[in-house]
Structure formats: structure tokens, C-alpha cells
């Protein structure tokens with residue numbers, strides 16, 4: 001489990017997740033890239049394709 005930095009919801013990380021994988025918060029829809037390894041990941045905000053830029 002990791003915590004969403006946007007809304008503090010718990011995000012479940014699959015046991016077989018790899019660094020660089022994208023996980024999405026089911027509460028607010030924010031996407032994060034897994035950073036780290038050895039079963040302990042940090043969440044980096046992911047830049048998803050198709051988002052509106054320039055706001």
C-alpha cells in the first residue's frame with residue numbers, strides 16, 4: 001500500500017509491481033509512477049498522455 005499524495009487515499013500496489021509502473025488512485029484518478037524497488041516504492045506524479053497542459 002502507498003498513500004496518494006493528492007487525496008491521502010490508500011493505493012494498492014500489486015505484489016509483482018516493478019519500478020516504472022504506473023498506478024492510478026481509485027479515489028481521485030491521479031496517476032503515479034512507482035519509483036524504487038525491493039518491495040518498497042515511492043510514488044512519483046506521472047505525466048499521463050492526453051492531459052490538458054497549459055493551465
Ligand SMILES: [Zn+2]
Nearest residue numbers: 004007025028
Ligand atoms: Zn488520490
